[in-house]
Amino acid sequence: MRLLVIGGVAAGLSAASRARRIDASMEITVLEKGPVISYGACGLPYWMEGQVRRAEELVTYTPEFFRRERNIDVRTGAEVAAISPHKRQVTLVSGETLRWDKLVIATGARVERREGGFVLQNMEDAERLRAYLERTQPARAVVVGAGYIGLELVTALRARGWRVTLLDRGSYLLKPGDSALTQALRDHLARHRVEVQLGPYEFVPTAELTIHATGFAPNVTLAQQAGVDLGPTGAIRVTDRMETNLASVYAAGDCAETVNLVSGAPAWIPLGTTANKMGRVAGANAAGRRERFAGVVGTSIVRVCGLGVGVAGLSEAEAKQAGMRPVSARVEALDRAKYFHGRKTVVELVASRSDGRLLGATVLGYHGVEGRINVVAAALQSRMTVEKFLEIDLAYAPPFAPVADPLLLAARRLGDEI
Amino acid sequence: MRLLVIGGVAAGLSAASRARRIDASMEITVLEKGPVISYGACGLPYWMEGQVRRAEELVTYTPEFFRRERNIDVRTGAEVAAISPHKRQVTLVSGETLRWDKLVIATGARVERREGGFVLQNMEDAERLRAYLERTQPARAVVVGAGYIGLELVTALRARGWRVTLLDRGSYLLKPGDSALTQALRDHLARHRVEVQLGPYEFVPTAELTIHATGFAPNVTLAQQAGVDLGPTGAIRVTDRMETNLASVYAAGDCAETVNLVSGAPAWIPLGTTANKMGRVAGANAAGRRERFAGVVGTSIVRVCGLGVGVAGLSEAEAKQAGMRPVSARVEALDRAKYFHGRKTVVELVASRSDGRLLGATVLGYHGVEGRINVVAAALQSRMTVEKFLEIDLAYAPPFAPVADPLLLAARRLGDEI
Numbered sequence: 001m002r003l004l005v006i007g008g009v010a011a012g013l014s015a016a017s018r019a020r021r022i023d024a025s026m027e028i029t030v031l032e033k034g035p036v037i038s039y040g041a042c043g044l045p046y047w048m049e050g051q052v053r054r055a056e057e058l059v060t061y062t063p064e065f066f067r068r069e070r071n072i073d074v075r076t077g078a079e080v081a082a083i084s085p086h087k088r089q090v091t092l093v094s095g096e097t098l099r100w101d102k103l104v105i106a107t108g109a110r111v112e113r114r115e116g117g118f119v120l121q122n123m124e125d126a127e128r129l130r131a132y133l134e135r136t137q138p139a140r141a142v143v144v145g146a147g148y149i150g151l152e153l154v155t156a157l158r159a160r161g162w163r164v165t166l167l168d169r170g171s172y173l174l175k176p177g178d179s180a181l182t183q184a185l186r187d188h189l190a191r192h193r194v195e196v197q198l199g200p201y202e203f204v205p206t207a208e209l210t211i212h213a214t215g216f217a218p219n220v221t222l223a224q225q226a227g228v229d230l231g232p233t234g235a236i237r238v239t240d241r242m243e244t245n246l247a248s249v250y251a252a253g254d255c256a257e258t259v260n261l262v263s264g265a266p267a268w269i270p271l272g273t274t275a276n277k278m279g280r281v282a283g284a285n286a287a288g289r290r291e292r293f294a295g296v297v298g299t300s301i302v303r304v305c306g307l308g309v310g311v312a313g314l315s316e317a318e319a320k321q322a323g324m325r326p327v328s329a330r331v332e333a334l335d336r337a338k339y340f341h342g343r344k345t346v347v348e349l350v351a352s353r354s355d356g357r358l359l360g361a362t363v364l365g366y367h368g369v370e371g372r373i374n375v376v377a378a379a380l381q382s383r384m385t386v387e388k389f390l391e392i393d394l395a396y397a398p399p400f401a402p403v404a405d406p407l408l409l410a411a412r413r414l415g416d417e418i
Numbered sequence: 419m420r421l422l423v424i425g426g427v428a429a430g431l432s433a434a435s436r437a438r439r440i441d442a443s444m445e446i447t448v449l450e451k452g453p454v455i456s457y458g459a460c461g462l463p464y465w466m467e468g469q470v471r472r473a474e475e476l477v478t479y480t481p482e483f484f485r486r487e488r489n490i491d492v493r494t495g496a497e498v499a500a501i502s503p504h505k506r507q508v509t510l511v512s513g514e515t516l517r518w519d520k521l522v523i524a525t526g527a528r529v530e531r532r533e534g535g536f537v538l539q540n541m542e543d544a545e546r547l548r549a550y551l552e553r554t555q556p557a558r559a560v561v562v563g564a565g566y567i568g569l570e571l572v573t574a575l576r577a578r579g580w581r582v583t584l585l586d587r588g589s590y591l592l593k594p595g596d597s598a599l600t601q602a603l604r605d606h607l608a609r610h611r612v613e614v615q616l617g618p619y620e621f622v623p624t625a626e627l628t629i630h631a632t633g634f635a636p637n638v639t640l641a642q643q644a645g646v647d648l649g650p651t652g653a654i655r656v657t658d659r660m661e662t663n664l665a666s667v668y669a670a671g672d673c674a675e676t677v678n679l680v681s682g683a684p685a686w687i688p689l690g691t692t693a694n695k696m697g698r699v700a701g702a703n704a705a706g707r708r709e710r711f712a713g714v715v716g717t718s719i720v721r722v723c724g725l726g727v728g729v730a731g732l733s734e735a736e737a738k739q740a741g742m743r744p745v746s747a748r749v750e751a752l753d754r755a756k757y758f759h760g761r762k763t764v765v766e767l768v769a770s771r772s773d774g775r776l777l778g779a780t781v782l783g784y785h786g787v788e789g790r791i792n793v794v795a796a797a798l799q800s801r802m803t804v805e806k807f808l809e810i811d812l813a814y815a816p817p818f819a820p821v822a823d824p825l826l827l828a829a830r831r832l833g834d835e836i
Contacts (some may be wrong), residue, residue: 010821043757046816052757119563148815271823273814294809301813310813339461339470371789371817377811378793382800393795395719395728396691397566398464400788403428403690 001026003286004090004098006080007106008032009039010272011253013061013293014279015104016072017288022287028072029098031090033079036123037063044120045149048129058123063387068307079246083226085246097331102248102286105223105236106279108268109254110216117144117204119212120153122298129211138208139163145172145214146198148302151185153211154194155305156410165195168214173200174302174309177317180330180348181362185304192305218255218268231257233268242282250286252278259295262313262359262380269296295393297380298360301370310373313360313380316350329414333406335367337398343367347410349376349386356385361410368400372407386415419444421704422508422516424498424640425524426450426688427457429480429671432697433522433704434490440705441818446490447516449508451497454541455481465569465572466547476541501644503664520666520704523641523654524697527672527688528640528665530633535562535622537630538571547629556626563632564591564616566720569603571629572612573723583613583623586632589614592720592727595735598748598766599780603722610723616628636673637640649675651686658710660700668704671697677713680731680798681740687714699793715798716778719788728791731778731798734768743771751824753785755816761785765828767794767804774803774836779828786818792827804833 003019005012008030016030030037038061046052063074079093105168111121118129139162140198143153146168157164166189172178172197176267182198189196204210216237220228229245231237235257242250253275260267274296281293301314319326334342345365351358361376363369379389390411396403421437426448434448448455453513456479464470481492497511507517513768536547546700557580561571564586575582590596591603591614600616607614622628636653638646647663649655653675658667671693678685692714697709717730737744746768752760763783769776779794781787797807808829814821 028773040755040821041818042814042821043755043816046757051816057757152815223486271814273812273823276822277809296811299811299813301815301818303815303817308818312811312813337458337461337464339464339475367790370813371786371792373813374789374810375792375796377813378796378802379800381806381810382797382802384796384800388799391695392715392792392799393714393730394691395717395788395791395795396460396731397570397719397721398458398461398469399721400612400726403458403460404694405691 001101002099003028003102003104004100005030005104005106006110007253008037008074008076008097009041009106009108011105011108011252011282012106012281013038013066014276015106015250015252015283016066017070018280018283020070020072022284022289026287030066030072030074031078031080031092031250032074032076034122034124035076037074037076041121041122044126045152045156047126048120048153049159056336080222081240083222085226085249088248096252103250104279104282104286105228105244105249105251105255106253107219107222107255109216110219112212112222114212117210117212120149134258136208140207141165141209141211142167142207144168144204144210144212146170147213148174148300150213151302151304152250153213154189155303158194158305165191165197165207166198167201167204169200170198175311175315177321178315178362181315184346184364185309186361188304188307194305216270218270220255223251223255231266233266235268240294241285241290242278242293243285250282252282258293261295261297263318265322267296267298267356269298271300297377299373299377301373306366308363308365308369310363310369311361312373312376313358314350315360315362319350319352319359324359325351326350326359327414327417329410329417331410331413333409334367334402335406336400337402340399342402345369345406347372347406349414351386351414351418353418356387358384358386358389375407386411386418390415419519420517421446421520421522422518423522423524424446424508425526425671426455426492426494427459427524427526427671428693429526429697429700430522430524431456431484432694433524433668433670433701435488436698436701437489437705438488440702440707444705447499448484448490448492449510450492450494452540452542453494453655455479455492455494457541457797463570464542465544465573466538466571467577470807471824486791496642501640503644503667504637506666512789522700522704523646523662523667523669523673524671525637525640525673527634528637530630532630535628535630538567540578558625559583559627559629560585560623560625560629562586562622562630564588565631566592566718568631569720571631572607573721576610576612576723582613583615583625585615585619585622587618588616593729593733594734595739596780599729599733602764602782606722606725612723617743634688636688638673641669641673642815649684651675651684658712659703659708660696660711661703668700670700675709679713679715681736683740685716687713687716687718689718696836715793715795717795719791721836724784726781726783726787728780728781728787730791730794731776732768733778733780737770737777742777743770744777745771745835747828747835749824749828749831751827752820753783754818755820755823758817760820763787763824765790767828767832769804769832769836771836774805776802776807792824804829804836808833
């Protein structure tokens with residue numbers, strides 16, 4: 001049995017590793033078009049910031065590791081030109097063809113590349129940017145795109161002391177439709193002297209450094225040409241077993257669609273954690289298991305100039321769009337006991353007015369943001385009502401949390417609204 | 419309608435406040451035998467450590483606040499001598515009698531007081547200890563009792579540079595029956611030069627300061643004398659509406675029993691968070707609502723010489739004792755991305771071999787312990803299986819967590835065992 005995986009980052013390597021663990025005899029090959037595999041793209045902004053000293057630290061595994069430790073043939077510089085589902089083979093740009101019995105497509109996301117600016121998607125981008133930074137000493141930068149990558153870049157540039165303008169064509173920061181979050185982030189960025197320009201623009205203002213963090217899309221060209229169906233989000237449509245419409249062809253990671261478990265709708269939320277989970281399930285099923293990945297609740301977290309920002313589930317606007325009747329409550333409270341450096345944290349919870357089910361949350365703060373948003377993620381996963389959420393037995397001791405956790409305070413207020 | 423509440427700390431004040439919020443016309447009186455109300459007993463070890471500068475900082479509310487802001491009559495120094503359920507009245511030690519239509523018993527816990535040592539249960543204890551510390555400059559201390567209060571005291575004393583011996587008659591630290599946790603804590607305490615002596619002893623070794631953190635029990639004398647039933651734990655038996663066996667008599671907080679939702683068994687786990695929740699429900703029902711408090715999953719957290727220790731649910735030993743067939747898995751992993759000061763954290767998960775349900779967890783570490791144990795608490799609350807737990811959409815970004823969260827790594831290993 002031959003397993004072929006296209007893509008050597010999160011989803012692809014997870015799929016290959018899981019398949020190997022399940023089936024020691026399978027022949028497994030991973031094709032990566034770039035020069036390195038397994039790089040932590042999520043670490044690139046931190047490398048820019050100076051937290052990561054050498055870009056090489058971002059590379060977790062080498063092809064040699066996979067060959068030696070997992071008996072997986074990982075080939076870099078191996079760009080696939082075409083997939084032929086009927087012949088069960090792929091053709092590389094070099095002309096070489098490879099046969100497969102099972103195929104996992106893990107081609108990731110692509111980013112729109114424009115003239116006159118940088119993008120920061122992979123190690124080559126990082127190297128290119130590094131060379132530029134060594135040549136010039138830019139003092140003013142423009143970041144285009146107010147999603148989480150844009151915000152991470154802004155944070156990195158400010159940490160280096162540069163003047164930064166953040167630009168986005170839309171009207172929101174981080175989460176489309178979320179006015180409260182946008183305002184909170186605007187205020188925070190203003191305090192950190194980041195100029196924010198939202199709304200349509202014709203030209204990106206000239207600056208010594210422009211980084212585009214926009215135009216991300218699933219990389220589906222190969223799949224589409226092979227007859228793989230896409231879903232409404234533009235990413236590859238898969239079942240909860242990561243099967244595409246073609247027999248023995250799986251897709252996983254940033255090129256594939258998943259389900260938002262809160263709204264029930266197809267979702268494209270490209271994140272390394274999700275990619276790993278999808279990859280594991282694709283690999284397991286390609287190796288003959290029957291595993292499922294049900295979907296996500298849309299959890300994400302980003303640090304914006306020191307402030308932690310966590311979101312999960314649906315914002316009030318998203319819930320309305322999904323045809324629900326949402327109600328929300330927002331509290332500001334201390335994140336720990338006052339005498340343990342407690343600082344203000346903001347928790348907003350959204351619930352459905354019709355059945356009291358929790359729908360989403362936003363948490364802003366300097367401590368414990370990841371923990372609180374993760375509790376909400378667990379609650380959303382099991383479709384908890386606000387009433388049930390109020391009963392969660394959260395840990396308390398003064399060094400860790402206040403006696404009435406901000407999550408509970410918000411849930412109480414929300415309970416009063418329902 | 420007259421509501422009488424016996425006890426002016428967490429549960430009692432929560433009950434009174436909630437009742438007032440629901441019913442503006444109720445006559446509400448809180449009787450507290452001590453000189454202050456609403457003190458954060460949980461803060462006393464930190465006050466000793468020097469984190470809290472003035473003991474007064476631990477008092478959140480005054481009787482005046484309750485009178486002025488909530489129209490609740492809070493009387494300090496008002497010790498109840500007897501409850502007469504048939505007459506619906508209580509008699510104070512002073513001889514005064516007070517009538518009630520609804521009664522909430524929130525008499526808390528008591529601690530065994532011994533000759534020749536200190537206890538640290540309330541503000542008077544704290545003041546007494548402070549006076550002693552001002553007179554002498556003890557350099558060597560013995561803490562008796564290896565529960566969370568004992569461990570907090572050890573931490574406080576070590577932070578002040580004293581030599582500390584920790585003594586316990588049992589064979590375990592923090593959680594009876596948990597050998598792995600005991601060993602991990604023993605090693606950690608040894609690194610911090612705390613001498614630990616477990617097992618039977620005849621005499622407490624002489625030291626300049628001895629603090630007893632042992633012999634805690636529900637304070638049920640008054641209730642018992644009035645004919646209120648106790649449960650198997652020795653605390654007051656209540657329904658999930660906080661009703662006792664006597665009509666119109668509720669109990670809440672450290673004097674009352676609750677249910678461990680994981681084992682389904684009655685439990686006595688005296689904690690401020692639980693006391694507040696029980697108090698709110700008792701107050702709501704006393705004011706005519708129909709609310710429930712289903713129980714706890716046994717979450718707690720303590721900082722031991724810098725190390726965060728979180729537990730939730732059942733240990734493997736407890737699960738066996740409850741007649742289950744537990745299986746456990748333990749991982750050591752980084753708590754954040756390596757380049758974000760990631761440090762080692764230990765996660766142990768316990769599940770039921772028969773149905774794959776998650777039963778409990780222990781988390782040790784220096785960062786994110788409260789968040790991870792809280793995710794487990796939420797999962798236990800909704801009776802998640804390990805398979806479902808693996809799907810929780812946990813937040814990821816390098817400043818907050820590693821891409822494969824230690825919780826997921828442990829759950830994967832556990833999944834392999836089931």
